[in-house]
Amino acid sequence: MHAKPREKITGRQHSLKLAAASAAAAGPEVLGEGSPLATAGEPLRILLVEDSLPDVEMIRHILGEAGREVALVAVETREAFEAELNRRPPQIILSDYWLPTFNGSKALEISKRVAPQIPFIFVTGVLGEEVAIEMLKEGATDYVLKNRLSRLAPAVSRALRESEQRREREQAEEKLRRSHDQLRALTGHLQIVREEERTRIAREVHDELGQALTGLKLDLAWLAGKVPGTKVLQEKVKSMSAHIDETIHAIRRIATELRPGVLDSLGLAAAVEWQAADFQERTGIRCEVKIDVSPEAAPDQELSTACFRIFQETLTNIIRHAEATRVEVHLAQNERELMLSVRDNGRGISEREIVHARSIGLIGMKERAAQVGGEVFFFGLPGRGTTVTLRVPLHAPAAVAESPAQP
Numbered sequence: 001m002h003a004k005p006r007e008k009i010t011g012r013q014h015s016l017k018l019a020a021a022s023a024a025a026a027g028p029e030v031l032g033e034g035s036p037l038a039t040a041g042e043p044l045r046i047l048l049v050e051d052s053l054p055d056v057e058m059i060r061h062i063l064g065e066a067g068r069e070v071a072l073v074a075v076e077t078r079e080a081f082e083a084e085l086n087r088r089p090p091q092i093i094l095s096d097y098w099l100p101t102f103n104g105s106k107a108l109e110i111s112k113r114v115a116p117q118i119p120f121i122f123v124t125g126v127l128g129e130e131v132a133i134e135m136l137k138e139g140a141t142d143y144v145l146k147n148r149l150s151r152l153a154p155a156v157s158r159a160l161r162e163s164e165q166r167r168e169r170e171q172a173e174e175k176l177r178r179s180h181d182q183l184r185a186l187t188g189h190l191q192i193v194r195e196e197e198r199t200r201i202a203r204e205v206h207d208e209l210g211q212a213l214t215g216l217k218l219d220l221a222w223l224a225g226k227v228p229g230t231k232v233l234q235e236k237v238k239s240m241s242a243h244i245d246e247t248i249h250a251i252r253r254i255a256t257e258l259r260p261g262v263l264d265s266l267g268l269a270a271a272v273e274w275q276a277a278d279f280q281e282r283t284g285i286r287c288e289v290k291i292d293v294s295p296e297a298a299p300d301q302e303l304s305t306a307c308f309r310i311f312q313e314t315l316t317n318i319i320r321h322a323e324a325t326r327v328e329v330h331l332a333q334n335e336r337e338l339m340l341s342v343r344d345n346g347r348g349i350s351e352r353e354i355v356h357a358r359s360i361g362l363i364g365m366k367e368r369a370a371q372v373g374g375e376v377f378f379f380g381l382p383g384r385g386t387t388v389t390l391r392v393p394l395h396a397p398a399a400v401a402e403s404p405a406q407p
């Protein structure tokens with residue numbers, strides 16, 4: 001296809017003259033500080049695809065002059081090229097374009113397939129502009145013409161530096177990704193631990209303290225009957241009993257705030273309804289709830305908890321930020337997903353608030369949803385309210401998924 005005349009540097013003398021000239025021209029540049037050719041200790045491993053021996057020697061000489069020991073392996077057939085790539089991958093590949101039985105574009109293709117990270121520079125007699133552009137598109141790092149070999153050392157130097165930078169960047173990205181994964185796992189773990197802890201404390205506070213106080217109240221009543229005391233004494237017993245009642249009430253409230261029992265006993269839908277009623281009573285903001293969940297398809301506890309906590313956080317935000325007078329809640333579930341939407345008629349959250357790094361509450365909701373494989377969306381219109389939507393895909397129950405197809 002590219003039947004171009006082969007142009008080789010002819011003769012040893014010419015080569016050396018050129019090399020000397022190029023070394024002189026390129027000297028200060030390639031020997032400068034920070035040049036990988038000048039600084040690194042190990043010999044630079046180069047795989048050179050080249051059939052002309054004088055050219056091989058010349059390239060070896062030029063790179064040697066640039067200040068770094070070079071371990072150069074020259075090949076001129078496809079078999080030798082592949083064998084060398086597999087035996088010991090070089091740090092850089094230099095390749096002629098026109099070869100008797102092999103060609104540079106094939107070498108490039110192989111190297112991109114086998115070892116895409118190794119920089120690949122064409123060092124060639126003539127390379128038409130179109131071919132050069134095509135080769136760069138195919139992944140070549142650079143190309144150097146043989147009649148301008150003064151460019152070779154700087155080109156090699158730059159290619160090595162860039163590939164080193166790319167490697168460092170990839171490592172940093174990989175590290176970042178891993179630490180992000182770990183952070184997510186840790187967050188998930190903390191959520192579970194926190195929820196278990198809350199459930200346990202709620203139960204203990206409710207059962208232990210509740211029972212102790214109830215016992216105390218009974219004892220007090222018994223005592224009042226035994227001691228036919230004065231009016232003052234009777235009054236005292238009465239006020240103590242009332243005090244115990246208040247404490248029992250407070251304990252129930254604290255336990256419920258820690259973890260609403262209704263969530264565990266009656267499930268998510270009941271807990272959402274209970275929370276909405278409580279919200280309306282406390283704030284005076286009208287809160288309407290619509291539930292489209294069939295009781296037999298109740299989500300599991302992890303999902304219910306995540307959904308309920310997101311709902312609570314959304315209501316807290318409405319109290320704190322929305323200036324709303326009305327809230328509509330819709331909980332729906334089919335066999336594919338669970339959906340909760342909470343819409344208020346307040347001032348409307350802005351795009352900036354949604355994406356702001358300090359919106360920790362929103363970030364927490366997103367993270368909580370992600371833990372159960374779902375997503376939360378925030379949408380606001382200025383003066384027309386905010387809608388928070390949670391969507392969590394549900395996995396088909398095993399029994400259904402595994403049932404044999406009907407004939």
Ligand SMILES: Nc1ncnc2c1ncn2[C@@H]1O[C@H](COP(=O)(O)OP(=O)(O)O)[C@@H](O)[C@H]1O
Nearest residue numbers: 317318321322346348349353359360361362386
């Ligand atoms: N329902 C809402 N209506 C209007 N603005 C809201 C609403 N919910 C959240 N915001 C805005 O988004 C911001 C981020 O919310 P959040 O991350 O929960 O932080 P915080 O509640 O701690 O301020 C809030 O500070 C508020 O400005």
Ligand SMILES: [Mg+2]
Nearest residue numbers: 316317361362
């Ligand atoms: Mg908040």
